[in-house]
Amino acid sequence: MKALIVSDSHSETDILEDLKGRYADEADVLIHCGDSELSDDHPAINGYLVVRGNCDAEDEFPYDVIEGVGGRRIFITHGHRYNVKMTLMNLSYKAEEYGADFVFFGHSHIPGAEKIGETIFLNPGSIAVPRGSDKKTYALIEDNKREVSIRFFDDSHKELPHLSCTFLY
Template sequence: MKVLVVSDSHGWSEMLTELKDRYEGEVNALIHCGDSELDADDPAIQGYVVVRGNCDTEDEFPYDIVEGVEGRRMFITHGHRYNVKMSLMKLSYKAQEYGADFVFFGHTHMLGTEKIDGTIFLNPGSITMPRGSHEKTYSLVEADDGQVNIRFFDDKHQELTELNCTFSL
């Protein structure tokens, strides 16, 4: 499984188009964790699995999506409805309820990843307005039979190797 995860683009449709052009056909899914601030029919967001963030007005985007890719179960949400700025506890409970292998979320504009009770949680940061660092970021997640590699990239597509991490499955 290989997926691209981006969040909090806040209207920057050119970057979403650029990511799609760069990775479509190379990844199993393009995932946007909310606050695109785009309409559902905007060409830039077409091809992405998209959830609704707190700054989105598009009713067509659901708040949560559970998606299966190559036998892995992904729970995708923006995070604002689970108070992710305070704790991952509510999000973790929902992930357990869904039987998720991965949780992809945004909202905080701060990248991070951790494994909680066997589930991998990933916030790719913000591709437009990062907090906690200066890099505008997105992630590539690659999982095989034994491990998960999470790689972070900036808006110039330079890999931020010091932020990358690996988890066993």
């Protein structure tokens, strides 16, 4: 499985189009973890699997999505309903309830990845309004069933190796 994960674009459409053009043919899924602030019929968000963030007014986007991709169970949410700025505990309970292999979320605008139990949690940061850094970020994840490689990039598509990591299964 290969997935592009982006979040918190806050009405920025050019980067979403750029990412779609760059990765749509090579990724199995394009995921937006909320706060796009776009309507569900906006061309820039077309082609992405999208959840609703706290700044999204669009009722068409669900708060949570459970999706099967490449034989893995993915839980996608924005994170504001799980208090992710303070703890991942609530999110990890929900991930366990869903039997998720991966949890993709946003909201904090801070990129990072960690493995809790057998579940990998990934926040791609914000592609528009970063916090804790001046880098606008997104992530690519590749899973070959033995190891999961997570690579973070800035908005000019330069890899940020200090954020990237690999987890073994």
